[in-house]
């Protein structure tokens with residue numbers, strides 16, 4: 565584990581363990597996002613994954629503004645040009661690479677990062 569390994573997500577209810585396989589990278593269309601849900605009920609662990617070419621970026625699906633899910637429609641996580649993550653509640657904008665809020669209601673806050681890896685078989689794995 566490195567110093568940059570984000571761990572805040574781990575303490576959330578129903579968080580999946582490190583090593584959980586989300587599935588093949590092709591589940592996420594290049595330039596789009598997809599939600600993955602673990603558990604059930606109001607405390608289900610909801611995370612989003614954004615794919616850019618061969619890279620993936622994972623975050624807990626909770627906006628730091630009001631702790632609401634970022635999306636309103638299924639898997640709708642990006643700005644219209646696909647260059648940023650956008651919260652559909654009050655339109656805050658986040659950098660895809662580090663989850664920092666760079667415009668809108670929560671500038672200076674960040675999404676809670678969920679570290680991801682892609683293995684040799686192209687499977688996206690938490691951790």
Ligand code: FES
Nearest residue numbers: 627629651653654
């Ligand atoms: S809840 Fe996301 S910008 Fe307000």
